[in-house]
Amino acid sequence: xxxxxxxxxxxxxxxxxxVTLSCSPISGHRSVSWYQQTPGQGLQFLFEYFSxxxxxxxxxxxxxxxxxxxxxxxxxxxxxxxxxxxxxxxCASSLERGGASSPLHFGNGTRLxxx
Amino acid sequence: xxxxxxxxxxxTVSEGASLELRCNYSYGATPYLFWYVQSPGQGLQLLLKYFxxxxxxxxxxxxxxxxxxxxxxxxxxKPSVHWSDAAEYFCAVGPGGNKLVFGAGTIxxxxx
Numbered sequence: 156x157x158x159x160x161x162x163x164x165x166x167x168x169x170x171x172x173x174v175t176l177s178c179s180p181i182s183g184h185r186s187v188s189w190y191q192q193t194p195g196q197g198l199q200f201l202f203e204y205f206s207x208x209x210x211x212x213x214x215x216x217x218x219x220x221x222x223x224x225x226x227x228x229x230x231x232x233x234x235x236x237x238x239x240x241x242x243x244x245x246c247a248s249s250l251e252r253g254g255a256s257s258p259l260h261f262g263n264g265t266r267l268x269x270x
Numbered sequence: 271x272x273x274x275x276x277x278x279x280x281x282t283v284s285e286g287a288s289l290e291l292r293c294n295y296s297y298g299a300t301p302y303l304f305w306y307v308q309s310p311g312q313g314l315q316l317l318l319k320y321f322x323x324x325x326x327x328x329x330x331x332x333x334x335x336x337x338x339x340x341x342x343x344x345x346x347x348k349p350s351v352h353w354s355d356a357a358e359y360f361c362a363v364g365p366g367g368n369k370l371v372f373g374a375g376t377i378x379x380x381x382x
Contacts, residue, residue: 188369198370200368203369258304258316260316262313263313
């Protein structure tokens with residue numbers, strides 16, 4: 156079974172631009188979550204989607220948004236990029252809404268560099 | 271608020287030696303606890319998880335972890351480290367759902 160697939164693998168953008176990252180979950184997984192990983196702040200939860208609805212949101216500004224499609228694929232968008240948005244963005248999927256019986260499976264991430 | 275502390279930023283062990291990575295958490299109820307491993311340029315791989323039951327849990331790659339409620343700890347152990355275990359290890363806590371709180375990570379170096 157294929158794992159979580161994130162595209163693109165690398166992105167370079169300029170301040171002020173916007174970017175869209177894509178995530179395809181493991182087949183059959185209905186929940187998709189997004190995390191930001193930076194050297195300074197570590198791994199931080201962005202948001203969780205389940206059945207096309209945002210179920211949970213982390214403490215990030217409104218410039219960060221996401222959506223989930225009927226096939227469970229998800230996208231996240233960052234508008235008006237700032238230098239501090241440079242990070243590894245990780246997508247994770249789970250069968251249901253998570254917990255010990257339905258742990259998160261992570262993709263290899265999209266490395267975003269903002270110049 | 272939930273929090274996870276991994277006191278050791280870096281640990282170096284010799285190949286074949288035993289390993290213990292420390293994790294302390296702060297959470298108001300019985301948490302879900304996880305250990306993940308991340309190799310350079312890769313995502314996170316789940317090593318093991320704990321929710322209830324036996325406090326000693328077995329994971330993949332020969333790792334185990336012990337939940338100690340009295341100490342709010344969930345330390346990861348391996349009896350004999352292999353060079354391929356060199357990576358960064360993250361402890362995480364969650365209430366269920368997918369909003370996990372991660373520790374800062376411990377970088378494991380293995381010397382031959």
